[in-house]
Amino acid sequence: MTVTSPQGFRASGVAAGxxxxxxxxxxxxxxxxxQHVAAAxxxxxxxxxxxxxxxxxxxxxxxxxAVVLNSGGANACTGPEGxxxxxxxxxxxxxxxxxxxxxTGAGDVLVCSTGxxxxxxxxxxxxxxxxxxxxxxxxxxxxxxxxxxxxxxxVAKTTHVPGPGGAAWSVGxxxxxxxxxxxxxxxxxxxxxxxxxxxxxxxxAALRAATxxxxxxxxxxxxxxxxxxxxxxxxxxxxxSPTEAELAEAVRAACADLARQxxxxxxxxxxxxxxxxxxxxxxxxxVAVARAVSRSNLFKAAVFGNDPNWGRVLSAVGxxxxxxxxxxxxxxxxxINGVQVCxxxxxxxxxxxxxxxSAREVxxxxxxxxxxxxxxxxxxxLTHDYVHENSAYAS
Amino acid sequence: MTVTSPQGFRASGVAAGxxxxxxxxxxxxxxxxxQHVAAAxxxxxxxxxxxxxxxxxxxxxxxxxAVVLNSGGANACTGPEGxxxxxxxxxxxxxxxxxxxxxTGAGDVLVCSTGxxxxxxxxxxxxxxxxxxxxxxxxxxxxxxxxxxxxxxxVAKTTHVPGPGGAAWSVGxxxxxxxxxxxxxxxxxxxxxxxxxxxxxxxxAALRAATxxxxxxxxxxxxxxxxxxxxxxxxxxxxxSPTEAELAEAVRAACADLARQxxxxxxxxxxxxxxxxxxxxxxxxxVAVARAVSRSNLFKAAVFGNDPNWGRVLSAVGxxxxxxxxxxxxxxxxxINGVQVCxxxxxxxxxxxxxxxSAREVxxxxxxxxxxxxxxxxxxxLTHDYVHENSAYAS
Numbered sequence: 001m002t003v004t005s006p007q008g009f010r011a012s013g014v015a016a017g018x019x020x021x022x023x024x025x026x027x028x029x030x031x032x033x034x035q036h037v038a039a040a041x042x043x044x045x046x047x048x049x050x051x052x053x054x055x056x057x058x059x060x061x062x063x064x065x066a067v068v069l070n071s072g073g074a075n076a077c078t079g080p081e082g083x084x085x086x087x088x089x090x091x092x093x094x095x096x097x098x099x100x101x102x103x104t105g106a107g108d109v110l111v112c113s114t115g116x117x118x119x120x121x122x123x124x125x126x127x128x129x130x131x132x133x134x135x136x137x138x139x140x141x142x143x144x145x146x147x148x149x150x151x152x153x154x155v156a157k158t159t160h161v162p163g164p165g166g167a168a169w170s171v172g173x174x175x176x177x178x179x180x181x182x183x184x185x186x187x188x189x190x191x192x193x194x195x196x197x198x199x200x201x202x203x204x205a206a207l208r209a210a211t212x213x214x215x216x217x218x219x220x221x222x223x224x225x226x227x228x229x230x231x232x233x234x235x236x237x238x239x240x241s242p243t244e245a246e247l248a249e250a251v252r253a254a255c256a257d258l259a260r261q262x263x264x265x266x267x268x269x270x271x272x273x274x275x276x277x278x279x280x281x282x283x284x285x286x287v288a289v290a291r292a293v294s295r296s297n298l299f300k301a302a303v304f305g306n307d308p309n310w311g312r313v314l315s316a317v318g319x320x321x322x323x324x325x326x327x328x329x330x331x332x333x334x335x336i337n338g339v340q341v342c343x344x345x346x347x348x349x350x351x352x353x354x355x356x357x358s359a360r361e362v363x364x365x366x367x368x369x370x371x372x373x374x375x376x377x378x379x380x381x382l383t384h385d386y387v388h389e390n391s392a393y394a395s
Numbered sequence: 396m397t398v399t400s401p402q403g404f405r406a407s408g409v410a411a412g413x414x415x416x417x418x419x420x421x422x423x424x425x426x427x428x429x430q431h432v433a434a435a436x437x438x439x440x441x442x443x444x445x446x447x448x449x450x451x452x453x454x455x456x457x458x459x460x461a462v463v464l465n466s467g468g469a470n471a472c473t474g475p476e477g478x479x480x481x482x483x484x485x486x487x488x489x490x491x492x493x494x495x496x497x498x499t500g501a502g503d504v505l506v507c508s509t510g511x512x513x514x515x516x517x518x519x520x521x522x523x524x525x526x527x528x529x530x531x532x533x534x535x536x537x538x539x540x541x542x543x544x545x546x547x548x549x550v551a552k553t554t555h556v557p558g559p560g561g562a563a564w565s566v567g568x569x570x571x572x573x574x575x576x577x578x579x580x581x582x583x584x585x586x587x588x589x590x591x592x593x594x595x596x597x598x599x600a601a602l603r604a605a606t607x608x609x610x611x612x613x614x615x616x617x618x619x620x621x622x623x624x625x626x627x628x629x630x631x632x633x634x635x636s637p638t639e640a641e642l643a644e645a646v647r648a649a650c651a652d653l654a655r656q657x658x659x660x661x662x663x664x665x666x667x668x669x670x671x672x673x674x675x676x677x678x679x680x681x682v683a684v685a686r687a688v689s690r691s692n693l694f695k696a697a698v699f700g701n702d703p704n705w706g707r708v709l710s711a712v713g714x715x716x717x718x719x720x721x722x723x724x725x726x727x728x729x730x731i732n733g734v735q736v737c738x739x740x741x742x743x744x745x746x747x748x749x750x751x752x753s754a755r756e757v758x759x760x761x762x763x764x765x766x767x768x769x770x771x772x773x774x775x776x777l778t779h780d781y782v783h784e785n786s787a788y789a790s
Contacts, residue, residue: 046712046724047709074706076706076710077705078742079740117706118737118741223693297616302786304786310472314471315471315619330474347514382692382782382786
């Protein structure tokens with residue numbers, strides 16, 4: 001139930017020696033058509049990796065035949081040489097696919113990388129990996145590809161969303177990401193595939209709408225990556241043309257499923273926290289307030305300690321400027337896992353009624369009493385394991 | 396070398412049973428004149444504690460005779476009852492001082508509280524503490540007052556800055572704050588005293604200028620408090636009227652000294668990190684870039700692991716919007732403790748040359764090559780002890 005679930009795709013995942021662990025680290029997803037529509041949403045970080053710069057350019061025409069992804073190195077902050085490495089990787093994939101009978105130009109190969117920043121990729125290993133990946137391409141290769149893009153992920157993340165009412169088309173997907181999860185986008189790579197017949201504009205609109213309310217609302221640690229990439233490939237192999245709304249909903253559902261899986265596997269987390277802000281003056285206001293709470297290290301550490309510390313929620317809410325989110329501080333209500341711990345900006349039900357020790361999910365519900373808009377941001381608690389993984393990651 | 400170092404002040408610190416530890420928890424600083432000038436800078440958090448609302452109002456006329464401070468309870472998010480508690484505290488201090496021969500109105504008593512949010516203060520204990528504090532007032536009571544405002548601080552923070560060139564006036568001060576340190580202001584209470592003869596406008600301007608470049612540039616954990624208060628009291632007891640510039644510089648030096656002490660004692664920290672951004676297009680741009688780096692949990696966890704992870708510096712720099720801080724990502728230089736680990740957005744000197752294991756101070760120097768403005772933000776690393784202290788604090 002992954003990128004090879006829709007018709008018209010082959011994929012593979014191989015070990016090329018980029019990871020010191022020897023695990024799979026090069027993935028390839030190939031769209032065999034008949035259509036080769038592509039769209040991508042990329043990190044808004046101004047310090048972006050070479051593959052992001054490449055992919056942004058390569059996807060502009062709305063066409064792509066393949067996506068090559070490597071873990072074991074982000075190829076970010078690697079200068080002109082790093083960009084040349086990405087360019088060369090795309091050329092190597094194109095030549096290998098063409099040699100295998102699938103005529104492909106380098107400009108139709110999208111590239112994604114993930115791993116440490118500031119280190120060049122070992123190109124000899126990567127070339128060999130690409131050759132092996134082309135040879136291993138299979139119609140059931142999706143699970144291998146999903147394994148090969150993992151970094152600190154503990155499980156592979158895949159999804160498959162059928163079209164509405166038993167339609168003959170569907171959306172498949174895979175993603176990686178466990179740390180550096182923050183908006184615009186989370187630190188993640190994601191490839192979605194569909195056998196629906198759609199044009200590039202429709203694919204792009206569906207993907208942008210989907211990421212805005214899914215991946216962009218995961219904020220594991222407030223850190224925006226240099227490499228985030230979400231790609232949608234459409235093969236048209238089902239022969240079915242869904243409506244724009246049908247496509248958008250299937251893509252959104254696939255992104256939402258993968259985003260929830262990212263949160264569940266965030267580095268070192270012991271709780272998944274959903275911060276819902278309701279009765280805001282606008283959706284943007286709701287997002288801003290939820291985002292402020294999702295970035296409070298104090299609140300996140302309290303949740304790790306199973307402490308429903310609503311005072312830390314309110315102190316984070318209060319940092320949002322009035323022009324961004326109008327509200328009356330003396331009207332704020334907060335419920336945690338259904339217990340109304342704060343009422344009208346003051347003490348509500350006893351916090352002892354909230355049992356976080358036996359809950360993985362923490363639902364924080366903030367009522368601004370300032371309108372009727374709503375949004376939810378997902379984050380995680382701040383744990384010893386988060387500190388451990390991120391202080392030891394590079395060593 | 397504290398609030399009672401300048402002439403015209405008495406202070407005290409007593410144990411009133413607000414802290415379960417039985418340690419000192421009520422402090423009093425009294426300005427005996429002949430002048431009773433006061434200024435205050437207060438948290439910009441929209442969810443602010445009752446004492447902040449009180450002090451904002453009480454200091455408006457530029458006059459105050461006393462500051463009463465309690466640890467062991469923030470009196471934040473406590474509703475109208477919490478505000479009544481603060482009002483009553485000020486009245487009680489005024490009555491006790493008047494009874495002791497120092498005619499004082501409640502409106503000339505500033506109030507500060509620190510501790511847990513969302514819990515009412517035990518007023519009977521506090522009243523008794525105020526009575527004891529008035530009885531204990533002494534011309535050498537500054538050190539006791541500094542002890543009584545501590546929460547998770549491990550050491551008391553005090554300062555004393557003489558006027559220029561052996562002048563007869565000086566600035567003394569005390570502060571508390573160890574967690575929830577972030578701009579506008581850090582989670583902290585600070586009382587400064589001076590025996591200079593100044594008017595309220597000059598005192599206010601000096602205090603605002605000083606906090607802008609000192610306390611506002613400490614960002615221990617990105618969390619803004621509900622209770623931050625910095626107060627300056629001027630007695631005029633020296634009979635000397637310094638120039639505005641002389642006063643401003645002495646107040647700035649006192650704030651800078653206390654701010655550095657706060658960083659050095661931040662909860663669970665093993666490194667103090669100074670992030671200097673130079674050659675920015677404006678001071679605001681430099682602050683925005685430095686602030687973004689200071690809030691990167693990933694970079695701060697790397698520093699805890701003694702890893703000079705400049706890729707995480709760059710990925711944080713890249714999150715600042717271009718309209719806030721123009722720069723070319725391919726021109727960025729980063730040095731860590733003097734080693735140029737990143738040059739022109741790419742790999743510089745080997746990161747192994749940076750020895751963080753034996754350094755408490757980590758100096759991150761970011762050159763934007765976009766102008767000639769500069770700013771420094773101080774922060775700390777993200778450690779197991781930070782997580783521990785903040786997950787166990789309320790329990």
